[in-house]
Amino acid sequence: MELHPFINAILNATSATLLVAGFRAIKRGDRAAHQKLMVGAFGTSTVFLISYLLRFALTGTHKYPGTGWDKTLYLFILFSHMVLAVVVVPLILRSLWLASKARIAEHKKLVKLTWPIWMYVSVTGVVVYVMLYHIGPGLH
16 A cells, blocks of 8 residues: 555545534534634644645556456546646635625535545546555556
8 A cells, every 4th residue: 555645535535524523513603613613624634635645746647457347437437536626726725815804695505516635536536546555556
């Protein structure tokens, strides 16, 4: 097991967990907990991005070991993950900024788009890791 990709998967899983907890906190009306959890998710995602860029700079791209249907699925998940990871960054930053300025109506409207994309990116980050380092090598 390669440690760096594993750490990145843990960071993505942590971000997803904090996003769910933040969602649940706001649904029960706990704004203070929601704020802390969402800032935690942002911090975790930021650490992930720095860690991922460092890993990429050190080791480059990693080729999926298979050639069958699993590679097609892997590439679909990977490319959707990558595109949405780029798209979600300005959405997250704007959502956090709106919340910090107490522009709650605008914040609520934007996070209806931001939150599911951020969740997808966090969860698919873990899926990409599992497929690349565990499923793919096991199938081929």
